Amino acid sequence: MDKSGFIVGIEAGGTSFLLGLAAIKDIHNIVISKRIETVSPEETLGQCKKIIELWGKSHNILAIGVAAFGPIDLTEGSEFYGYITTTPKEQWKFTNILGFFEKSFPSMVCTMHTDVYPPALAESKETFESPSISTAYVTVGTGIGASVCFEDESTIFCEAGHASCPVSRVDQLTGFPGVCSFHKCGCIEGMACASSIAKRAGIDPSELKSLPDDHDVWNNVAHYLAHLCLNITLMWRPKRIVLGGGVMQRSCLFKLIRMKFVKYLNDYVSVPPVDKYIVPPKLSHPGLIGAFYLASRGLKKL
Numbered sequence: 001m002d003k004s005g006f007i008v009g010i011e012a013g014g015t016s017f018l019l020g021l022a023a024i025k026d027i028h029n030i031v032i033s034k035r036i037e038t039v040s041p042e043e044t045l046g047q048c049k050k051i052i053e054l055w056g057k058s059h060n061i062l063a064i065g066v067a068a069f070g071p072i073d074l075t076e077g078s079e080f081y082g083y084i085t086t087t088p089k090e091q092w093k094f095t096n097i098l099g100f101f102e103k104s105f106p107s108m109v110c111t112m113h114t115d116v117y118p119p120a121l122a123e124s125k126e127t128f129e130s131p132s133i134s135t136a137y138v139t140v141g142t143g144i145g146a147s148v149c150f151e152d153e154s155t156i157f158c159e160a161g162h163a164s165c166p167v168s169r170v171d172q173l174t175g176f177p178g179v180c181s182f183h184k185c186g187c188i189e190g191m192a193c194a195s196s197i198a199k200r201a202g203i204d205p206s207e208l209k210s211l212p213d214d215h216d217v218w219n220n221v222a223h224y225l226a227h228l229c230l231n232i233t234l235m236w237r238p239k240r241i242v243l244g245g246g247v248m249q250r251s252c253l254f255k256l257i258r259m260k261f262v263k264y265l266n267d268y269v270s271v272p273p274v275d276k277y278i279v280p281p282k283l284s285h286p287g288l289i290g291a292f293y294l295a296s297r298g299l300k301k302l
């Protein structure tokens with residue numbers, strides 16, 4: 001592998017795409033980055049192409065890693081391998097993301113995964129105890145996604161964000177139906193994603209930052225996220241659960257989630273001290289660094 005080259009990481013989210021460039025030998029150092037809005041696939045992917053072409057004029061880019069919102073098809077040999085498939089984002093249904101980059105940049109190695117596994121991989125390596133520790137990464141924003149990266153870098157490819165859990169007492173009283181278009185009341189994403197919080201508070205999702213920390217909705221949302229942490233713990237027993245994404249910028253949520261998680265787990269199994277177990281990301285850009293890991297892994301396979 002030519003270690004003097006560069007790689008591009010793309011955090012392809014439902015609201016925006018973040019592109020970054022890094023040297024292969026120093027993927028924690030983002031040389032340049034650019035955020036663009038997620039509009040139509042033609043426009044957004046077209047912009048990505050122009051940006052990478054521009055960066056390519058002054059850097060020897062060898063690989064691209066894409067961490068994409070989904071659901072995506074990762075079954076090798078499948079007709080839709082590398083596609084975003086049944087997303088609620090109408091324009092993006094069955095978009096061949098991987099194919100687009102492979103066709104646009106035939107000399108580069110293109111690798112794609114979900115938007116949760118790469119940050120789980122990147123965060124799992126953020127430890128001094130061993131090369132990596134099993135880490136679950138949950139993103140809470142427009143949607144809720146989760147992935148677990150184990151010590152050997154294998155992963156659980158799942159849709160844990162749509163798992164169901166008991167409806168909170170407050171939501172039972174108000175009859176809040178959730179916002180998931182696929183599942184009824186009780187789907188964790190439908191009850192705790194950004195638009196569900198905004199709907200309960202009677203504001204637009206873009207105004208969520210204006211909600212005070214003592215608003216009742218945070219306690220209610222923490223109920224669902226604590227249940228998600230509980231389910232992840234019981235099913236996969238990771239050593240750490242990292243909660244990232246736009247909604248988790250609200251730091252008061254961590255205290256509420258930890259408190260409820262301890263109550264719901266009720267000492268059934270032992271976990272590390274909760275403030276070291278349910279934590280914010282250590283990396284400032286786990287999605288982008290994760291996409292760099294994907295790109296370098298693609299090169300190693302050559």
Ligand SMILES: [Zn+2]
Nearest residue numbers: 162180183187
């Ligand atoms: Zn759902």
